[in-house]
Amino acid sequence: MIKAQDIVESIADAFQFISYYHPKDFIDAVFTAYKKEQSLAAKDALAQILTNSKLCAIGKRPICQDTGIATIFVKIGQKCKFDFNNEALTDLLNEGVRLAYTNKNNPLRASVLADPASHRINTRDNTPAVIHFEFCSGTNLDIICAAKGGGSEAKSKLFMLNPSDSVADTIINAIPAMGAGWCPPGILGIGIGGTPEKALLLAKKSLMDSINIQHLITSGPQNKIEELRLEIYQRANELGIGAQGLGGLTTVLDVKILEYPTHAANLPVGLIPNCAATRHIHFKLDGSGPAKLIPPVLTDYPDVNWQPDEESAIRVNLDNLTKNDLSKWKMGERLLLTGHLLTGRDAAHKRLCDMIKKKEKLPVNLQNRVIYYVGPVDAVRSEVVGPAGPTTATRMDKFTSMILEETGLLAMIGKAERGQDAILAIKENRSAYLMGVGGAAYLVSKAIKKSKVVAFEELGMEAIYEFFVEDMPVTVAVDSQGNSIHNCGPKEWKVKIADLS
Numbered sequence: 001m002i003k004a005q006d007i008v009e010s011i012a013d014a015f016q017f018i019s020y021y022h023p024k025d026f027i028d029a030v031f032t033a034y035k036k037e038q039s040l041a042a043k044d045a046l047a048q049i050l051t052n053s054k055l056c057a058i059g060k061r062p063i064c065q066d067t068g069i070a071t072i073f074v075k076i077g078q079k080c081k082f083d084f085n086n087e088a089l090t091d092l093l094n095e096g097v098r099l100a101y102t103n104k105n106n107p108l109r110a111s112v113l114a115d116p117a118s119h120r121i122n123t124r125d126n127t128p129a130v131i132h133f134e135f136c137s138g139t140n141l142d143i144i145c146a147a148k149g150g151g152s153e154a155k156s157k158l159f160m161l162n163p164s165d166s167v168a169d170t171i172i173n174a175i176p177a178m179g180a181g182w183c184p185p186g187i188l189g190i191g192i193g194g195t196p197e198k199a200l201l202l203a204k205k206s207l208m209d210s211i212n213i214q215h216l217i218t219s220g221p222q223n224k225i226e227e228l229r230l231e232i233y234q235r236a237n238e239l240g241i242g243a244q245g246l247g248g249l250t251t252v253l254d255v256k257i258l259e260y261p262t263h264a265a266n267l268p269v270g271l272i273p274n275c276a277a278t279r280h281i282h283f284k285l286d287g288s289g290p291a292k293l294i295p296p297v298l299t300d301y302p303d304v305n306w307q308p309d310e311e312s313a314i315r316v317n318l319d320n321l322t323k324n325d326l327s328k329w330k331m332g333e334r335l336l337l338t339g340h341l342l343t344g345r346d347a348a349h350k351r352l353c354d355m356i357k358k359k360e361k362l363p364v365n366l367q368n369r370v371i372y373y374v375g376p377v378d379a380v381r382s383e384v385v386g387p388a389g390p391t392t393a394t395r396m397d398k399f400t401s402m403i404l405e406e407t408g409l410l411a412m413i414g415k416a417e418r419g420q421d422a423i424l425a426i427k428e429n430r431s432a433y434l435m436g437v438g439g440a441a442y443l444v445s446k447a448i449k450k451s452k453v454v455a456f457e458e459l460g461m462e463a464i465y466e467f468f469v470e471d472m473p474v475t476v477a478v479d480s481q482g483n484s485i486h487n488c489g490p491k492e493w494k495v496k497i498a499d500l501s
């Protein structure tokens with residue numbers, strides 16, 4: 001007899017658990033990539049991801065500021081017995097999500113908006129979850145919980161191929177266009193067959209499996225799907241995109257594929273990547289109580305402890321920064337920022353640009369300031385701010401030209417690449433774009449020493465804050481000449497990898 005309370009408690013525990021514990025197979029795979037990485041920039045990013053992972057496990061705080069949209073796969077054994085009649089299983093699952101995301105000891109960021117096509121109102125507790133039900137034989141409730149970040153979800157693709165088209169070519173051609181907003185290295189989930197919606201569901205589901213490509217490389221493929229996994233894995237890594245798109249040896253840690261019979265005229269292929277914040281857990285309820293989730297032990301984490309690079313990184317004082325200073329920065333240089341910076345992301349940028357168009361006075365002076373694209377998790381206990389990693393910068397591209405030209409803003413910090421228009425605006429305004437590592441949010445938050453809201457308080461995590469930071473690590477991703485590391489790094493490493501092989 002499975003109790004309602006056990007379901008709620010298990011779901012609440014599971015989403016808390018995956019907010020701060022990476023699966024061990026993911027940690028091992030990132031460490032393998034770290035050991036073999038030859039690109040210094042990519043290796044530094046991997047070191048930050050590994051260090052962040054361990055800090056989160058110790059501090060029980062989220063791996064990433066984007067704590068994801070709750071996704072739950074439920075298999076209901078047809079002989080399952082429940083001790084509840086009136087409550088809907090869906091409501092119990094959502095109650096578990098609500099409790100997890102509003103947990104006072106480790107509040108998770110609520111990112112789910114109701115009325116997505118119109119009002120886009122935050123539901124405040126990250127409900128409703130996206131739930132997929134399936135019936136199977138047996139007496140258990142089999143549950144997988146995943147918290148999927150918006151950056152990697154945004155890169156999902158559906159291809160309705162002709163039956164004779166190549167799945168491998170299609171995926172490989174799609175990867176460069178995904179940019180770095182999905183925070184590689186990660187896992188490619190691929191669903192082949194069924195109908196369009198089934199292919200995407202298979203792609204998502206495939207990501208719930210453990211990483212085992214190294215074992216497959218050693219043992220050799222036993223069937224066509226394993227051959228395809230290996231081909232895509234090898235060709236994807238030959239692209240040279242590398243960690244965070246900086247150029248390097250490892251872009252994907254594994255390729256997962258699930259398939260399903262399909263119509264003779266179709267070959268649907270769904271592609272969904274998983275990111276540096278890979279978060280999922282699998283458990284069963286059999287009536288004996290709530291799920292018992294086994295936490296990792298500290299020895300599961302490699303001895304990688306990222307520290308600011310005192311020797312080769314350039315220290316920058318944000319409080320007396322000038323255009324002249326910026327003009328000396330070169331693409332790929334690592335900086336350690338100290339001083340005051342402002343934050344702002346989608347909603348704040350939209351408001352600022354609307355005010356500029358109406359010639360209204362802005363609530364904050366951006367002259368000679370640096371803005372950080374971030375929406376932090378709420379602080380707890382003695383924290384200044386919760387995990388506060390960068391968000392995808394391309395979403396701010398359409399505002400960049402106006403903000404740079406009209407406000408005197410000096411530079412921006414975000415994650416992943418910028419679009420061509422934004423790069424042109426950066427060049428024309430002799431600005432710069434700096435990038436932080438996506439998926440290292442708790443580590444980044446340690447560099448933030450003071451925080452206060454300075455505008456648009458009602459926007460919650462999207463408000464404009466002023467942070468005082470010390471030795472915040474960033475890389476010059478677009479310099480004032482318009483050189484972009486996301487354009488140059490992968491090209492350079494693609495050639496190097498070809499030479500290495």
Ligand code: SF4
Nearest residue numbers: 064149151183275439
């Ligand atoms: S690691 Fe990157 S893509 Fe993943 S949740 Fe964090 S910011 Fe989003």
